Amino acid sequence: MKHLNMTAVAVAIGLVFSAGAMAQSLSKSDYEAEKDRIAAAYKSDKANCDAHSGNKKDVCIAEAKGNEKIAKAELEARAEPSAKNHYDVLIAKAEADYAVAKEKCDDQSGNAQDVCVKEAKAAETRAKADAEVQMKTWKANKSAYETSSEAGMKAKEDRTEARQDAATDIVDADYAVAKEKCDAMAGDAKSRCLDAAKAKYDQ
Template sequence: MNKLNMTAIAAAIGLVFSAGAMAQNMSKDAYKAADDLIAAEYTTDKAKCDPLSGNPKDICIAEAKGKEKVAKAELEARYEPTAKNHYKALVAKAEADYAVANQKCDDKSGNDKDVCVKEAKAVKTRIEADAEAQMKTSDANRAASEKSAEAGMKARVEGAEARQEATTEKVDANYAVAKEKCDSLASDAKTRCMDEAKAKYGK
């Protein structure tokens, strides 16, 4: 499974929620033209999968569908630059990457496949959790700017809670990966592995 560049992803999350990104806009004609282009590219990409078979074909199709889904979500975010649409664009990227990674896991077997799947899910969970925390924080801050100092305090609390929720989700995902890796062991080694995982992730 290809390792995602988490630094680049974090930068992208910060960018899409920035004031500059929110200021973007496009005309209805430009939107329609871009949408038509996305559809045409998907048809071309999918046609390239036709000569393939088995898992390579499944991976190819997943990549084509993922590319289309991400492009459409990003187009919506440019056309209507709201925090929610930018969040949807990030989630679309996470889901597309997960779909491809999950298909690539089919080339593995046994515990290696199980770990591969869990790792793919963990990456998806981390991206979605961070994106949701950013959206909630952005919404809370915007609401605070329109209201009183009391609203500002509420915004800070809501932002902190959103970040805590994201941290919990990421810990749970990483713990699931650790447990899956322990399953390849036996007897005392497996017990020690599980104890270490529980201690590391506070379970």
């Protein structure tokens, strides 16, 4: 499986919280059948990984596990449609993508590998932060709709706080990547690189 595109995951966030996404449902018999299908698919995918060796096999197994994790989350979202379950789908996708990307980093070494891992983590952090903002925004909007204007003000504050928290997480992750890249340098070049990173990310 081609690993998930994090931009696509972020774009999908708006869609899964729509009324259309909430309208899905699944019968108990279909739910059980789907659980069996997911288990069988994982077993088959994992067995296919035996055709590979070394890190290629590790990547294959990470993809198989990621597929299973995402499929299970999607199944729960179909069986019990809710904002929380759709949020869990996005988190599962972010974590699966990170696991695969991290395994692929093992093909590199030294600082290049360290940077690769930090970049993969930064992408996961961005996807999770976006999902968190959307989840909190949905809850805040729901609360504002159901209660008074005072609750509306509180909802606005919650949305602002969620966006600020997400922005902080993303900046921290990007700063970690920049610092890791500086480690490939030495002496004054490294010092200038670190100073530039601190200035850029206000650290």
